[in-house]
Amino acid sequence: MPVTPELISPRSARVAAARRLAKRNFRGKDRLFLAEGPQAVREAAGHDTDGTATLVELFATVEAAERYADIIGRVREIGARVHLASEQVIADISTTVTPQGLVGICRFLDTPFAEILAARPKLVAVLANVRDPGNAGTVLRCADAAGAEAVVLTDASVDLYNPKAVRASVGSLFHLPVAVGVPVEEAVAGLRKAGVRILAADGAGTDDLDDELDKGTMGGPTAWVFGNEAWGLPEETRALADAVVRVPIHGKAESLNLATAAAVCLYASARAQRASGGCRSVTES
Numbered sequence: 001m002p003v004t005p006e007l008i009s010p011r012s013a014r015v016a017a018a019r020r021l022a023k024r025n026f027r028g029k030d031r032l033f034l035a036e037g038p039q040a041v042r043e044a045a046g047h048d049t050d051g052t053a054t055l056v057e058l059f060a061t062v063e064a065a066e067r068y069a070d071i072i073g074r075v076r077e078i079g080a081r082v083h084l085a086s087e088q089v090i091a092d093i094s095t096t097v098t099p100q101g102l103v104g105i106c107r108f109l110d111t112p113f114a115e116i117l118a119a120r121p122k123l124v125a126v127l128a129n130v131r132d133p134g135n136a137g138t139v140l141r142c143a144d145a146a147g148a149e150a151v152v153l154t155d156a157s158v159d160l161y162n163p164k165a166v167r168a169s170v171g172s173l174f175h176l177p178v179a180v181g182v183p184v185e186e187a188v189a190g191l192r193k194a195g196v197r198i199l200a201a202d203g204a205g206t207d208d209l210d211d212e213l214d215k216g217t218m219g220g221p222t223a224w225v226f227g228n229e230a231w232g233l234p235e236e237t238r239a240l241a242d243a244v245v246r247v248p249i250h251g252k253a254e255s256l257n258l259a260t261a262a263a264v265c266l267y268a269s270a271r272a273q274r275a276s277g278g279c280r281s282v283t284e285s
Contacts, residue, residue: 008059008083010092015085018059018093018105024159032056033161035104036094038068043171044106045074053078054174056105059085059093064101071102080104095163110160111177113152113187117194119177121149123269124191124223125262128184128237130157132229137168138259139226144172146266151176152223154184188225188240196221198241201265202233203255205246209268212245218272224265229258 020026021034035044047054058075065072090099125143130136136158143151153160160180188198201224212218227233238244247264
């Protein structure tokens with residue numbers, strides 16, 4: 001099916017509606033967010049919630065529509081409208097310095113926390129007081145890569161649909177369930193009741209990640225709680241965990257940043273769970 005030949009006007013109501021999604025209050029009101037670039041749009045076009053397509057509409061430059069004809073075709077297959085737009089219109093809608101010519105409008109896709117618990121997850125990342133959207137998106141990407149089955153953003157964390165967080169997830173936002181706005185106490189209590197061990201990641205932790213692996217204590221269902229980029233986890237949050245674990249620093253580096261530490265912790269759990277005698281389904285527990 002050919003792309004509509006007319007370029008959408010920069011003064012169009014559709015362009016104005018898309019542009020305002022750069023602001024959190026409008027995202028919340030419309031329950032829509034921006035997905036920019038070919039990777040995010042491709043993943044969005046392949047995602048649905050109970051049969052309802054996540055991608056609502058797409059703005060594309062003529063050049064991008066020709067270059068990514070396969071994406072345009074998929075977008076039309078799911079019934080989303082394609083608007084051809086000038087580079088200036090795309091720049092007005094986009095939140096990046098160098099737009100890639102594709103900007104999608106997507107429905108919110110967060111999952112109720114109760115649904116995550118009902119699925120009896122074996123590996124979960126909990127973001128408590130994570131305020132930087134780039135870090136949040138990168139941790140989500142790490143969780144996806146490590147095979148985690150869910151991510152939980154507490155009520156004190158950044159907006160999941162912040163454009164920078166969406167970009168940093170590099171499409172992983174569309175791959176695994178994410179619950180938002182869950183108080184950390186509620187997240188920990190719910191996961192523990194579901195049979196999940198709670199590990200708080202903290203540079204000042206009393207337990208060493210290498211020791212935990214050597215002791216064979218990481219093979220069961222696990223939730224890692226990651227804290228703020230600058231000050232880590234407060235004492236009251238650490239007290240909720242079954243163990244407070246530090247990533248050992250074997251060299252001279254002062255510390256690891258949040259996303260790097262999260263990747264190390266999540267992959268350590270993933271490896272332990274896949275080892276002989278590791279994590280099994282906890283449905284019957």
